[in-house]
Amino acid sequence: MQDCGFVKGNRWFRYRAGAIIIEDGCVLFAGNENEDYLYSIGGGVHMGEIAQEAVVREVYEETGVRYEIDHLAVIHENFFDESGGTLKGLDCHEISFYFLMKPRGTKELHSNSYTYGAKEEMHWIPIEDLDKYKAFPSFLKEYLGREHKGIEHIVTDERKAAKE
Numbered sequence: 399m400q401d402c403g404f405v406k407g408n409r410w411f412r413y414r415a416g417a418i419i420i421e422d423g424c425v426l427f428a429g430n431e432n433e434d435y436l437y438s439i440g441g442g443v444h445m446g447e448i449a450q451e452a453v454v455r456e457v458y459e460e461t462g463v464r465y466e467i468d469h470l471a472v473i474h475e476n477f478f479d480e481s482g483g484t485l486k487g488l489d490c491h492e493i494s495f496y497f498l499m500k501p502r503g504t505k506e507l508h509s510n511s512y513t514y515g516a517k518e519e520m521h522w523i524p525i526e527d528l529d530k531y532k533a534f535p536s537f538l539k540e541y542l543g544r545e546h547k548g549i550e551h552i553v554t555d556e557r558k559a560a561k562e
Contacts, residue, residue, distance in 0.1 A: 401442030410485060414494040415452035416440030418471060418538070419461075421505045424524050425542060427533050428460055430516040432484060436523070436533040440494070449495040457499065460518060462508025465499040470549050472496040474535055478556040484514050489557065494535070 403412035417439040419426040427436035439460050443452040450467060457465045474494040480486050511518040523531055528539040537552050 399444035402445055403442055408488055410488040410490045412492045413443045414440055414492055415443050415449045416494045416496040417453050417457045417499050418496055419499045421501050424522040427521045427523055428518045429521060430513055430518050432514060432516045436521055436531055438535060453497045460511040462510060468498045468500045470495060471498040473551045475553045479558060
């Protein structure tokens, strides 16, 4: 299946479904040997697929576990550029729907996931220690540290040019 996204020149766009998975005060992230950071569980929504289906599929593909959706928590507009990794040199724009998944009461996973040919590793990060990691999306530390109601719309702009 084809993801909802495209590259045009040096611009990259993707529609993504992400999961916020919390167990015992820890949030789940993935990483791989090609990237120098951790990233949320999830991935591109396929053409013709709804975000809820995409997040359940992606969570299962990455963790080997069938988590259930609790609710849609965040709509995230993310702007960034990459100096390394698979998106090196691209001006990136991503729209993500983040779903809070129902806890299972265990951190046991059955992951055997690969991304761009690299084995993914799962990392349970204590929420209070999240700022000690290079982990994306960057809003999660602040978001998980406070009360929230309904669906939040969060915009982050981590492009180098935006900071100059």
